[in-house]
Amino acid sequence: MMLDTLVKCLEKSTADHVETRYHRRQTLNISIRDGKMDELNKGFVEGVCSRAMVKGSWGFSSTTSLEEKDIVKGLKDATSLAKASKPKKRRMAILAEVKPAEDSYTTKMKRDPRRADQEELVRLVKDTDANVRGFSKKIVSDSVVFSVIDDDLAFASSEGARITQRIVRCTGRVMATAREKGNLTSAYESIGEQSGLEVLEKTPLIGVGKVAAERAHKLVSAPVAPGGVFPVILENKIVGLLAHEAVGHCSEADLVHGGSFLAGKVGKKVASNIVTLVDDGRYLGGLGTMKYDDEGVPTEKTVVIEKGVVKGFLHSRETAYEFKVHATGNARAWNFEFDPIIRMRNTYIETGDQSIEELAQGIKEGYFLKGGLGGQADFTGEFMFGTQEAVKIRKGRPEESLRGVTISGNAFAVLKNVDAIGKDFIMRAGMCGKEQINFVGMGGPSLRTRVMLGGVTK
Amino acid sequence: MSLQASTRLAMKMCDKLGADEAEAYAQRTRTVEVVLERAEIQSERVKVQQGIGIRLVKKKGLGFAFSSDLSKTSVEATCRNALNLARTSIPNPDWISLPTVQKLPKAPTGTFDEKLASLSGNDVLRLAMRAYDAAKEQDKRAEIDDGKFSATVSEIAVSNSHGIDAAQKGTLLEGFLVCIAKERGEVSSMAFEYDISRSMKFSPENIGKSAAEKAVASLRPKATESFVGQVVLDVDTASTILLYPLMSSVNADNVQRHRSLWADKIGEKVAVPLLNATDDGLLPNGIGSSTFDAEGVPRQKTPIITRGVLKGFLHNSFTANKEKRKSTGNASRENYNTLPIVFASNLIVEPGKKKLDEIVSMVDEGIIVRRFSGNVRTDSGEFSGIAKQASYIEKGEIKYPLKETMISGNAFNALRNIVAIGRETRPTFMNSYVPPILIDKVNIVSKK
Numbered sequence: 001m002m003l004d005t006l007v008k009c010l011e012k013s014t015a016d017h018v019e020t021r022y023h024r025r026q027t028l029n030i031s032i033r034d035g036k037m038d039e040l041n042k043g044f045v046e047g048v049c050s051r052a053m054v055k056g057s058w059g060f061s062s063t064t065s066l067e068e069k070d071i072v073k074g075l076k077d078a079t080s081l082a083k084a085s086k087p088k089k090r091r092m093a094i095l096a097e098v099k100p101a102e103d104s105y106t107t108k109m110k111r112d113p114r115r116a117d118q119e120e121l122v123r124l125v126k127d128t129d130a131n132v133r134g135f136s137k138k139i140v141s142d143s144v145v146f147s148v149i150d151d152d153l154a155f156a157s158s159e160g161a162r163i164t165q166r167i168v169r170c171t172g173r174v175m176a177t178a179r180e181k182g183n184l185t186s187a188y189e190s191i192g193e194q195s196g197l198e199v200l201e202k203t204p205l206i207g208v209g210k211v212a213a214e215r216a217h218k219l220v221s222a223p224v225a226p227g228g229v230f231p232v233i234l235e236n237k238i239v240g241l242l243a244h245e246a247v248g249h250c251s252e253a254d255l256v257h258g259g260s261f262l263a264g265k266v267g268k269k270v271a272s273n274i275v276t277l278v279d280d281g282r283y284l285g286g287l288g289t290m291k292y293d294d295e296g297v298p299t300e301k302t303v304v305i306e307k308g309v310v311k312g313f314l315h316s317r318e319t320a321y322e323f324k325v326h327a328t329g330n331a332r333a334w335n336f337e338f339d340p341i342i343r344m345r346n347t348y349i350e351t352g353d354q355s356i357e358e359l360a361q362g363i364k365e366g367y368f369l370k371g372g373l374g375g376q377a378d379f380t381g382e383f384m385f386g387t388q389e390a391v392k393i394r395k396g397r398p399e400e401s402l403r404g405v406t407i408s409g410n411a412f413a414v415l416k417n418v419d420a421i422g423k424d425f426i427m428r429a430g431m432c433g434k435e436q437i438n439f440v441g442m443g444g445p446s447l448r449t450r451v452m453l454g455g456v457t458k
Numbered sequence: 459m460s461l462q463a464s465t466r467l468a469m470k471m472c473d474k475l476g477a478d479e480a481e482a483y484a485q486r487t488r489t490v491e492v493v494l495e496r497a498e499i500q501s502e503r504v505k506v507q508q509g510i511g512i513r514l515v516k517k518k519g520l521g522f523a524f525s526s527d528l529s530k531t532s533v534e535a536t537c538r539n540a541l542n543l544a545r546t547s548i549p550n551p552d553w554i555s556l557p558t559v560q561k562l563p564k565a566p567t568g569t570f571d572e573k574l575a576s577l578s579g580n581d582v583l584r585l586a587m588r589a590y591d592a593a594k595e596q597d598k599r600a601e602i603d604d605g606k607f608s609a610t611v612s613e614i615a616v617s618n619s620h621g622i623d624a625a626q627k628g629t630l631l632e633g634f635l636v637c638i639a640k641e642r643g644e645v646s647s648m649a650f651e652y653d654i655s656r657s658m659k660f661s662p663e664n665i666g667k668s669a670a671e672k673a674v675a676s677l678r679p680k681a682t683e684s685f686v687g688q689v690v691l692d693v694d695t696a697s698t699i700l701l702y703p704l705m706s707s708v709n710a711d712n713v714q715r716h717r718s719l720w721a722d723k724i725g726e727k728v729a730v731p732l733l734n735a736t737d738d739g740l741l742p743n744g745i746g747s748s749t750f751d752a753e754g755v756p757r758q759k760t761p762i763i764t765r766g767v768l769k770g771f772l773h774n775s776f777t778a779n780k781e782k783r784k785s786t787g788n789a790s791r792e793n794y795n796t797l798p799i800v801f802a803s804n805l806i807v808e809p810g811k812k813k814l815d816e817i818v819s820m821v822d823e824g825i826i827v828r829r830f831s832g833n834v835r836t837d838s839g840e841f842s843g844i845a846k847q848a849s850y851i852e853k854g855e856i857k858y859p860l861k862e863t864m865i866s867g868n869a870f871n872a873l874r875n876i877v878a879i880g881r882e883t884r885p886t887f888m889n890s891y892v893p894p895i896l897i898d899k900v901n902i903v904s905k906k
Contacts, residue, residue: 027795034715037548042539043524043795045509060503064526077504081579085502088583118546126548140716177717177837184719185838224840227684227866227903258496258603259638259645337505341495376831378648379603382862384844386833406832406842408864435493435606454832454842454864457684457901 002066003164006048006156009071013158015052015059015079017095020071021294022048022154023336028113030122032129033143040122047336052078056092057085060339096320096327098297100161105291107168108284109196113148116197121146124200128209132176135213138220141177144209146170148197149439161296169287169439170199171429174209178216185403187215187371187388192429193285215371215389218401225390225402227455231366232407233359233448236426238372238387239349240442244430245375246383246411247277248347251304251312252330252434253319255342260379261412265310271415276350277305279314281329286346286441287429292329294340299329305415316342334436343434346441352421359420359448361396367453368398369407377411384408390453405455414449422446461486461615462625464510464528469617471537472514479515479556480540481618483752484508484528485794490579491608492586494635499586500604502579509794513556514540518549524795554779557755558620565626566757568743571657574629577609585662589635592666599639599677600670603648607633607662614752622754630745631655632887633662637669639677647861649673649847650694650829654885656743672828672847679861681906682850688824688877689865689900690817690851695830696895697886699841701805703869704735705890706836708762708770709800710777717837719870720768728768729873732810735763737772739787739803746803746889752791753798760786762805774800802889809893810879817878817896819854825902826851827865834869842866845902864903872897 002022010020024046031039048071049062059082061074125144132142148170155163171192178185189212191203234242250260257263262270271277281299283289292298295317303311315323316331319342331340360368373386387404427443459467465482472480486508493500510533511524521543525536586607593600608631615625634652638645649672651665691699706712707720720728739757741747750756753775761769773781774789777800790801818826825848832843848860880894 032548036550036552037520038550039522039797040520040543040547041522041524041795041797042543043511043522043536045524045526045795047526058501060501062503062505064506064508081502081504084580085499085583088499088587091498118543122546122548177715179716182719183838184717186717186835224842224866227864227901229905254495259640337503337507339501339503341500373833378831378846380645380647382647382844384831386842403840405840405866406844406864408844408862410862435495435604452862452864452903452905454844454866454903455901456866457686457903 003154003156003162005068006154009068009075010156010158012072013075015054015082017053017158018075019051019157020048021336024152025335026150028148029145030125031143031145032125034141035129035133048074049336050075050078051339052082053093054079054082055086056094057082057089058093059085062337093318094321095317098317098327100157100159101292101296101298102162104164106166107194109168111197113150113168113197124205128174128205131206132174132209132213136217138178138180138217139176139213140179143175146172146205155296157296163292163296165291167194167290168196169194170197172205172208174212176212176216178220180220183221185216185220187212190429192287194287194289195285219389219403222401222403225367225405225453225455227453227457229450229452231363231450233368233446235370236422236424236444236446237428238369239444239447240428241372241375241385243277243347243349243444244344244440244442245377245385246414248279248344249377250379250381250411251314252342253313253315253323255379256313257319258379261381262310266312268310269308270310270412271305271308272418273308274352274421275305275308275415275418278303279344279347281345283346283427283441286427288345288440293331294333295331297327297329297331299345302328314342314344332438334438338436341435343438344432344440346427346443348427348443351423351425351445354420354422356422356446359422359446360393360398362420362448363393364395366393367391368393369404371404381411383411405453407451407453409451414451417449418447420448459528461613464533465615465617467530468510468512468533468537469619471534472619475537475541477514477516477541479619481513481556482510483791483794484510484615485612487610487612489608489610490577490582491606492583494586494602494605502583504579510536511794512536512540514544515553516541516544518553519544519547520550520553521547522797552780556618556620557622557753557775557785559622560756562624562749562756563740565749566740566742566744566747569628569656569747571629573658574609574631575611582607582609585633589633589662589666592663593635593637593670596667596670597674599641600637600673601640603636603638605635616754618754624750624754626749628748629656631660633665635665635669637673639673641677644677646673646676647846649676654745654887656745676847676859679859681862682860682904683906684904685902686899687902688821688896688898690821690826691895691897692828693884693892693894694886695827697888697890697892698830699834700869700872700895701890701892702834702836703839705802705805708772710771710773711800713771714777714780723768726768727766729763729766730876731766732876732879733763733766733873734808736761736806737802738806741804744804745885751787751789753789755785755787755789757787757803772800772802774798805890807892809881809883812878812880814880814882814894817880817894818851818856820878820896821851821854824851825849825860826856839869841869862905866901866903875899
């Protein structure tokens with residue numbers, strides 16, 4: 001229905017090219033902390049935006065009104081902004097050709113959360129909370145949150161694209177805090193998929209709660225890992241952070257254009273032969289999966305690095321034209337308040353064939369790093385992300401657990417040092433902030449390399 | 459509908475629905491922003507965000523519903539949703555009450571600026587361009603990677619069933635640039651500079667000049683040996699590393715949940731006597747200043763640390779009720795669609811007497827860190843990350859920029875190892891006012 005309104009409004013446009021998007025985001029949040037109900041929230045945010053191009057200059061405007069007159073006004077505002085800012089722009093935007101799609105897509109799901117029994121979901125969160133707190137006497141505080149983010153999108157362009165998408169994402173997070181003799185530590189674990197509530201059968205929240213509780217319990221009185229460069233195994237759950245932070249950002253065409261580490265490196269070797277890294281817009285269940293991006297371009301599986309060699313970058317229609325390649329469907333917007341920018345979707349390193357034991361065998365003295373925390377990267381490829389736990393490895397054997405620290409390195413040095421890849425592939429849910437935040441998938445198997453640990457110096 | 463009309467309508471509706479208690483919080487923000495990317499204007503946007511969030515209590519069960527639609531039908535439907543959620547919710551035994559009416563203070567000065575409120579996209583663009591030109595003028599080797607300048611006008615209305623019925627508005631101007639420097643094939647690390655203000659007292663030239671200076675100063679970096687030593691934390695870094703754990707530890711919600719290491723330390727020494735910290739929600743021109751907080755409770759000034767001794771915690775009405783005390787007016791909401799949490803209004807670290815270069819001259823062997831890219835564990839205090847735009851200091855002099863250097867330590871230990879506090883204080887993006895701080899016994903990790 002909204003699509004028809006958008007199409008009708010488009011007819012009034014005087015711009016060279018125009019796109020309108022409708023976005024309704026409905027969210028449900030259930031949160032229990034320390035055994036007590038903290039939040040039961042539900043609501044929606046909706047609106048329409050227009051992006052207009054006049055002689056290679058973009059203008060953008062958004063409104064929370066769904067009335068035709070306001071949408072048309074937004075369209076006019078976008079058009080006049082495009083005209084007004086034209087003299088200040090040195091670069092003319094030209095869009096790569098894309099066949100306008102007329103299509104509709106809905107997240108593949110078995111249990112649609114719109115028909116969910118809210119009481120049942122509240123019970124599930126409550127049970128998880130009870131389990132976390134019951135894990136040991138050291139657990140003094142916890143919080144368990146389950147959220148459903150249910151998006152309705154409509155896209156229409158002056159080229160004739162007519163697309164509707166419904167994208168449903170379910171996420172769960174657990175935090176457990178342990179205390180012992182004046183020491184305190186917290187551990188975090190999460191689940192998340194683009195799917196219906198069946199995600200809870202695949203990755204039960206209770207199981208996630210147990211991992212967090214166990215980690216907090218184990219590390220509360222543990223010392224902090226040392227500082228320096230060490231051989232490490234990065235756990236499958238955090239390899240996605242390496243793929244995303246360290247490499248992914250450098251392959252976004254806007255950053256490539258700005259001179260990122262990967263600029264001018266197509267066809268060149270930047271990683272070890274066994275590393276293949278892709279950004280996949282269609283990964284089943286991936287948090288960043290969409291059939292069409294927010295420019296109406298069909299998404300695809302884009303190979304960034306194949307067997308160590310750079311194959312391509314992530315593009316919007318504008319950068320695709322500049323780079324003389326096809327648009328990869330990476331232009332994404334957080335909601336109707338933002339214009340689309342180049343973003344990753346589901347970024348991962350492809351699986352290998354080794355077991356964790358085999359990966360450990362190659363390490364005389366090093367660490368098995370587990371549990372991710374926040375990360376960031378410069379476009380020179382220098383990256384960092386936090387780890388929660390560092391298990392000491394001596395002569396190939398895992399020994400005591402230490403508190404994890406932030407690790408860093410140059411992404412491409414780290415990728416060149418990858419000498420073995422595990423077979424325990426996993427796709428994880430993540431959030432990425434680049435001017436505007438967005439949902440992404442990050443994945444990979446455990447692997448062995450060398451990184452710098454920002455820990456205690458002797 | 460005006461914001462206050464919508465919150466009042468919601469109160470009538472909740473009353474009709476038989477709510478034990480209810481609160482409506484409505485917000486409208488208009489932001490004009492200019493995004494720079496790849497050294498060019500990437501986009502100019504005018505964003506209007508608005509909506510209402512309704513908290514409804516029925517038999518100690520709490521429901522919260524929100525909507526971006528402020529029409530009568532939508533507001534009423536949102537009230538009904540809140541009631542349904544309250545019924546589904548599990549009663550919380552800790553729930554006492556929403557806040558009651560208190561006399562509001564005089565509005566802090568300098569929180570609304572007519573001129574700022576009327577800035578157009580073109581005006582904001584001109585500010586961005588001034589910063590851009592200043593960077594270029596500073597040094598030819600400097601290039602702008604990205605940046606964003608925005609002018610925001612926000613209006614808020616809160617009404618609750620105990621008679622709170624208030625509205626306020628404010629303005630905010632923010633801008634940042636990320637600069638890199640290029641020289642003979644070498645690319646420096648990314649340097650960041652910003653300004654933030656409630657009025658037009660804002661300097662895009664400083665942003666550009668300083669971002670370029672920092673980027674150029676980080677060219678030709680060298681590695682150093684790993685050692686334990688003194689670190690000069692510049693404003694942003696001091697704020698991230700020291701204040702996040704401090705704010706987390708004085709947050710009464712964390713205190714009550716056994717997540718604060720300072721839970722039983724009121725009246726005890728938690729930092730060096732040099733340190734004085736206050737939360738002041740009424741600070742003139744303050745980034746986080748307002749007449750009342752996100753629950754309609756008056757803002758106030760709350761001592762946190764006096765001469766190194768812990769003095770008090772920050773409360774919203776929920777945490778205050780649990781201890782039968784008064785809220786400190788620190789309820790904070792990110793937006794209309796979130797519930798109030800406890801957060802600092804303006805957390806002010808009292809500046810010292812020494813200038814930054816005098817502080818540097820005190821260091822025998824150490825480093826200065828101008829940007830920190832890492833993680834800070836707010837509850838346990840561990841910090842660990844890359845020291846960006848960092849330089850090696852020897853015998854009181856800055857010697858050379860550092861590469862591949864990380865720092866780590868514990869913020870609670872660091873507060874006891876403060877050697878000096880600088881005088882150049884400025885606001886940060888996390889509602890704090892912090893000067894540069896010199897700390898001792900930090901792990902400095904390098905490749906060598």
